[in-house]
Amino acid sequence: MSEWKAKRFWKETSVAEAQDGWQVLLDGRPVRTPLKAPMILPTREMAEAVAIEWDAQEGVIDPLSMPVTRSANAAIDKVSVQHSEVAAMLSAYAETDLLCHRAEAPRELAEQQNKGWNPVLDWAEKTYNAPLIVVTGILPADQPAESLGIYARTVAGYRPFSLTALHDLISLSGSLVLGLYVANGKMDPDDAWHLSRIDEDWQISQWGEDEEATEMAETKRAAFRHAANFLRLAQGS
Structure with missing residues (x-):
């Protein structure tokens, strides 16, 4: 028996203001999440992006072609009901932040890390008054408890849609600080992704590319780029 797949059933896709936000309508009926919650979106910009994805569907609905819709579903069905747990998980990245772990050798790799990562850590220290300790090798440092607390409160202050985006910025890069850097509009996401890949790119330069690893990285x-765009949509800018 073949699996049933949802097909396009509507003719018109539109955007309308709703209580506490915006919604997408399919022939006048509001879109709901997979858990049947009303899809109330924080900005008109996000609602329009979701509407474009729905309007582009022809025949069988393909969720993989609807990244903004999928992230909005995650924000409503998952992050909003587990906000404190998600925030705690993300803030824990500060304890072993990628940018705090430097290579002892070779010297060229260490220099690339210092050049790329030091300005981001300096920005975070000045912005949040929350310095982190840089170490060499794989063993983590005991980061200052006050700094960890500041980062925990900072992440917890993100609303569900923005926290959904921040989740991917941090988890994909391995760095809380770099995620916040992008979230604050301090760096283009492509440049930030390159910073998070300094170690991997060094290995590639020495040993060559692995096709499967390269595809996964892409x-x-x-x-990562989508997460930055979703955050922009969530903030209405």
Whole structure:
């Protein structure tokens, strides 16, 4: 028996203001999440982006072609009901932040890390008054408890849609600080992704590319870019 797949059933896609936000209408009926919650979106910009995805569907609905819709579903069905757990998980990245772990050798790699990562850590220290300790090798440092607390409160202050985007910016890069850097509009997401890949790019320069690893990295890069765009839509800018 073949699996049933949802097909396009509507003719007109539109956007309308709703209580506490915006919604997308299919022939006048509001879109709902997979858990049947009303899809109330924080900005008109996000609602229009979701509407474009729905309007582009022809025949069988393909969720993989609807990244903004999928992230909005995650924000409503998952992040909004587990906000404190998600925030705690993300803030824990500060304890072993990628940017705090430097290579002892070779010297060229260490220099690339210092050049790329030090300005981001300096920005975070000045912005949040929350310095982090840089170490060499794989063993983590005991980061200052006050700094960890500041970062925890900062992440917890993100609303569900923005926190959904921040989740991917942090988890994909391995760095809380770099995620916040992008979230604050301090760096283009492509440039930030390159910073998160200094170690991997060094290995490639020495040993050559692995086709499967390269394909996986490209998928993650696209997800990182989407997260930055979703955050922009959530903030209405």
